[in-house]
Amino acid sequence: MALTLFSDESIVTTIYPRHRPCPVCDSDNATHLYTNTMTPIGGLDMSYQVVNCADCGFIYASELPESASYEAYYRELSKYDVMTSTAKIRPVDQVRMAAAVNLCVPHLTADALIIDIGCGHGALLNAFHTAGWACLYGIDPAPEASAKANALFGLQNVQTGIVRQAPQLLPLDQAALICLTGVLEHLPDLRTDLAALIKDLNHRAMIMVEVPASERFTRTPLEPYGEFSLEHIQYFSTQSLDRLMAELGYVRKAGEIVALSEGVTDSLFGLFVRQEPATADMPYNPVGLQDYLTLSGQLMGQVIDTIIQCNARQLVIYGAGSHSARLLPKMAAACIAERIVGIVDGNPNLLGKMIGRHQVCSSADLGQWPDATIVVSSFGAQDAIAEFIGRQFPNPILRLYP
Template sequence: MTAPTSFPWHRPCPVCLADSPEELYLNDMATVDDLDLSYRVARCQHCGFHYAADLAQPATYDAYYRDLSKYDLPPTGNFPSPLEHHRASAALEICRPHIPADATVADIGCGRGALLHTFHGAGHRRLFGLDPAPAGAASLGIGTVRRGGIGDAAHQLPLEELDLVCLTGVLEHLPELHGDMFRLTAFLAPRTRVLIEVPALERFVRPQMEPFGEFSLEHLQYFSRQSLTRLMAGLGYAPLAIDILPLRGASDSLFGLFERAEPPPAAYDKEPAADMATYIKTSRRRLDEVLKRLVAAPPQFALYGAGSYSARLLPKLAELGLLARIKCIVDGNPNLQGKKLGEFSVHSPAVLDKDSTLPVLVSSFHAQAAIVRTLLARNPQRPLCLLYPADDER
């Protein structure tokens, strides 16, 4: 259950390409369907960027997104969700003054298709989507949605025809960030604007926060305004607009809209260390509080949740000698059911119907309230164990 002492892949800083990492944190995660996505968080001593320096090979992440995505499901009646609508509307408003009314738009990493849906609602008809798990967005019937990652964009999308490329919630996930962005921008016309949305490092610490939630199974880069601008400057782009969007129910988003610049922008000062150092210190304290609640949990329980939160908890439970308390792990995502988290198989919540008295420990921060509603609707008498007070959620 412990993270490897050596990792399959070491990489230099994805922003400045220097190889001088200062190790900050070992992100020890349980395997997901036998994929080990543990990594070491580091700070580049040259430019100050924060990133995963030691991690799994890119092919491991390809397999994860292909087979275990939470987005490869058709949108439900609650589509787009309030959060998806808020983010997509903000993206549209940032772009609208800077693109033609009939702009050709591509959304790389389109997920469930909320951004395509929003641009379509604003009158745009030349729309393209690309995602490793495209079923959700493709079911909308909006534009042309194809399967693939950012590395497939050149042969899956008409890049030379685009007025706008959107990369919302993408750059933090890319193992080969610098190479992927270099290859993508090389195919874009000089007029093409690039919209980027990433979690904002400046807002990682907040009153209600999941401990180490920004170090998820998937997040390998941690951007501030300064580091995002520096990355794009190295590719020959300057910001037309850059701002942070406060969000409820998710990390605050850093939005940047970039245009090709001649000559390329100059280099920037070294990014300060304080924001990330405070985040790690605060997360450690909050995780210790969670572990105290886990020690006080019932002698046997079902664990609800098979995502990053549980992947982080299982190694901690192993260290405390508490793994034997878990009778089963359940999750509502069909793509995870039948897979494994660590040594445990992941079951549908229906398995809980076999024992109406088995306590369920809700292993989630952002989704805790929604999971509680689901469980109580199924069995109002079910004993529940919560890791956070109800008013501690976003």
Template structure:
């Protein structure tokens, strides 16, 4: 892990506001908990914004990969999925924006499919340079708070494995909605808390830079509460949601949720840990037999 002097802060549930939560793992840091009222998984205590910013600046991006490595294929697959969802809503004169665009492969793919305008927002200076050089993208080097469309409105906003990094994901979605046209759309993809990476233990998979982990239910709820109407979803090791900006829809927060995924989350993660060890033993046996 990058060497950072970590500072920590307490937080209530980022979805329903409850303070009733139970740790997923008995470790001090990072400490992910599951809300007893709605089932959202989040860090508490969590690193402060300043701590995470220092973490990103001191080497986090060095192992994120480039557009030429194995992530290339994954990015193209995600770009194709976004293009398929947006095929009937994006026109030639429309603007698409990706927040946290990295090396720009997803954004460039979608732009080229529709021959439309594209803008990326990316905090890493090196990733911005790579995206400009390889794909000729218009970039803002910074975060969501630095997004300035100069009076324009986006028809599509992309958050691909970005929302889970925000300390306040609800506020981030509200900021995204403000940047969208009244008939605009948002695409969100995040890791699924109900389906961790099968080759990793939970203690390895739960990441310090991820403030929150969603299920399809909790992501859809947060989108609805911030003024979006979800029209298409997919859930496996990740959760995808495609949602329309519903201008004038009142935003709500807090209160007792109409659902509670506490026990589904607990059961899914227990199954993951139980099934991990037979998989690990089989992988080790194969490695030993092959002399690795």
């Protein structure tokens, strides 16, 4: 458990004992790049340090919350289990799923058994079903995953569980393809979890991976420090993903970086096959994040200036996720956090939870602050949120990005 020291009501200093060696090469020789201070949400302080492995060049988060905090976060605060219809699959996710299916299909036989680890509601499995595959299994930590996958897509074999439970809950030994899309960047026990997964696979099974491509972190427009979310604690380049998979005995058969829509980080895809013996001895060739950190620092400065220049005495923050968890400590450092009178969010899992000293309210509660300016604390959903608020409330709205 984390040791939390309360010095007064508003200042919480949390010391986490979870120092990690490099999740790719297991060396314990990293240099500090950035301290990602996050306001606690629902009692969980998800702050961490971003570090750079001096031996293989991988960039990852260390000094983490315990694994139990991540499990609690995904169980209690995750927004992935609130989709209500297939029509709500975002266009960017349609592009990602099409890329995943196109990458794998040339290498699959018609009777291939496909397992999606971290399958959400089963949208990717459904994409494989549409492409002609029928033996489809999945697992996801969101409590509603199993029921939603069945209700939305008629998928019978989606289990609710974490990656570590996959060997007990899924027919891993029969799989022709394991899909890990948007998963590896999340796992606090990356090497252990992957090794447990791979142990039960047959030697012909392929592994398809999709992660945010750190080669593209500086593509603008970008959310300052947006890659350092509550959930993303590994930052892969093509080289470091290949290195990780080589450490596990796999080699890349196919792959590409897929461009996604503006404001969304491009995806790195790789399809990996077993190779004996493993060849993990790869050159040190890191993709640095210094440009990304510099750019993020400049942009965050502009965001704070925008709030300072708004003369409103009362601010309500719209958004209680990663963006706000990162923004609130920066506002506190600029001595403007005391103007915040409330925080609202549209994610029902966050309602009633504490973010820092504020209890998260529903957007329906905005009427209780008629004199407040509403700060849209989101990068990707800024316009949609501003339009949503503007239709229902007369309050001034402050956007943080051009």
